[in-house]
Amino acid sequence: MTVRRISDIVRHKHPLTLPAHATVCEACRQMRERRIGAVLVVDEAQQLVGIFTGRDAVALMAESRNPAETTLSKVMTKKPCSISTRHSAIDALRLMEDGGFRHVPIVENGKVVSIVSRGDFHGEEQERLDTETGYWERI
Known part of the structure; x- marks a missing residue:
């Protein structure tokens, strides 16, 4: 199996980034327009x-909060796990599996580069993760 690097996966991706003071309504509107499932929240220096x-x-x-008045800073996951472009695809999948999430930000030198989600990976990468997981469960 060919080991893909994260840099191969994110080469042509342009993640949606917004400042923490943006509203949830604006974030959801842009997510729908771009057909994506996550927004990376950045500061003025483009740091995650x-x-x-x-x-x-x-x-x-579910909490009956108003999305037009609630800023991302109030509801975002702060300091999310991230990886760099030097990691492999299987590294990203392991991180998602261990953390129970579907998106991983890609950061280089403290700045947002891109994002990967479960849908970015080939079946063979998922099969490898399933094999590894099964191996560890048997030990």
């Missing part, structure tokens, strides 16, 4: 400060 996903939007609605 959080991530906002569809799951966060559902939690906000």
Whole structure:
């Protein structure tokens, strides 16, 4: 099996980034327009400060909070796990599996480069993760 690097996966991706003071309504509108499931929340230096996903939007609605008045800083996951472009695809999948999430920000030198999600990976990468998981469960 060919080991893909994260740099191969994100070469032509342009992640949606917004400042922490953007509203949930604006984030959801842009997520829908781009057909994506996550927004990377950045500071003025483009450094990652959080991530906002569809799951966060559902939690906000379940709490009856107003998305037009709630800023991302109030509902985002702060300091999310991230990886660099030097990692392999299987590294990203392991991180998602261990953390129970579907998106991983890609950061280089402290700045957002891109994002990967479960849908970015080939079946053979998922099969390898399943094999590894099964191996560790038997030990």
